[in-house]
Amino acid sequence: MRKLLSISLVSTALTAAAFAPAYAADPAVSEAPYVAPVQTSSGGWEISAYGGYQFSPHSDVDVSDQADFTAGWDTKPFNMPPYWGIRGTYWFEGGALSNWGVSLDYTHAKVYADDETFTKSGGWTVFEFTDGLNLLTLNALYKFPIEGSKWTPYVGAGVGINVPHVEVTRASGRTFDYQFGGATIQAQAGVRYQFTENWSAFAEYKGNYSWIDVDIDSGASLQTNILTHAINFGVSYKF
Numbered sequence: 001m002r003k004l005l006s007i008s009l010v011s012t013a014l015t016a017a018a019f020a021p022a023y024a025a026d027p028a029v030s031e032a033p034y035v036a037p038v039q040t041s042s043g044g045w046e047i048s049a050y051g052g053y054q055f056s057p058h059s060d061v062d063v064s065d066q067a068d069f070t071a072g073w074d075t076k077p078f079n080m081p082p083y084w085g086i087r088g089t090y091w092f093e094g095g096a097l098s099n100w101g102v103s104l105d106y107t108h109a110k111v112y113a114d115d116e117t118f119t120k121s122g123g124w125t126v127f128e129f130t131d132g133l134n135l136l137t138l139n140a141l142y143k144f145p146i147e148g149s150k151w152t153p154y155v156g157a158g159v160g161i162n163v164p165h166v167e168v169t170r171a172s173g174r175t176f177d178y179q180f181g182g183a184t185i186q187a188q189a190g191v192r193y194q195f196t197e198n199w200s201a202f203a204e205y206k207g208n209y210s211w212i213d214v215d216i217d218s219g220a221s222l223q224t225n226i227l228t229h230a231i232n233f234g235v236s237y238k239f
Contacts, residue, residue, distance in 0.1 A: 044091060045238070047087070048202070049086050054229065056073040057073070060224065063222050065219075065220040066220075071114075073113065085106060088104050099143050103138070103141055104136070105160075109135055110128070111228070113128060125169045129165060132165050133228070134164065135162050136184075154192065156187070162211075165178050175217050181210065182211040185209050186206065189205055190204025201233075203232065207229050210225065210227075
C-alpha cells in the first residue's frame with residue numbers, strides 16, 4: 001500500500017512538471033503586467049505664434065478740417081511688414097473653471113487705402129496703418145475636448161486697445177507716427193490638433209473691431225472704425 005502511494009505521488013509530480021511550461025506560455029492563462037496610464041495635464045501655460053490671411057471691409061473716415069469720405073482697404077498680409085501675431089494663454093484645470101483659459105493676444109494687423117479712396121479723399125496720396133494697426137487684447141477662451149481625439153475646438157472673446165502707426169500724406173502736411181487709437185474688441189473660433197503633450201497646431205477665424213481716433217497734420221483729427229477679419233494658422237507650445 002505504501003509503495004502504491006509513493007508511485008502515485010511521483011506520477012502526479014511528474015505530470016505537473018511536464019505541463020507547467022505549457023500553461024505559463026499560454027497568453028490566455030498568464031496575466032499581463034499592469035501598466036498605469038500616463039496622466040497628461042490639460043492646464044498650464046501655452047505660447048502661440050500665428051500668421052495667415054487678413055481682409056477688411058470699407059469704413060467711413062471723418063476728418064475734422066475737410067469733407068468726410070469712405071475708404072476701401074487693402075491688407076496685403078504677405079507683404080513686408082507681414083501680418084502676424086503672438087499670444088500667451090493660461091488654461092485652468094479642474095473645478096468650475098475646467099476648460100476655461102485666459103489669453104493676452106498681440107496682433108500686427110495692417111490696412112492700406114485702395115486706389116479708389118484717393119479719388120474722393122481730397123488730394124491725399126498716402127493713407128495707411130501699416131507699421132501696424134497694432135492690437136493688444138485680453139481674452140477669455142473656452143475649449144471643447146473630444147474624448148479619445150487629438151482635435152479640440154475652442155472659442156474666445158475679449159477687449160483691448162489699438163495702437164496704429166498713422167501714415168497720412170495730403171496737401172497740408174504729413175503724419176508718420178505711432179499713436180494710441182482707442183478700444184478694440186475681438187472674437188475668435190478655431191480648432192487645434194495635439195501632436196505631442198507639448199506641441200500643437202491650430203487654425204482659426206479671428207475678427208477685430210477697432211475704434212480709431214488719431215491726430216494728423218495741421219491740428220486736425222481723424223476718426224474711423226476698422227473691422228479686420230483673419231484666417232490664422234499657427235503653432236503652440238505648452239510648458
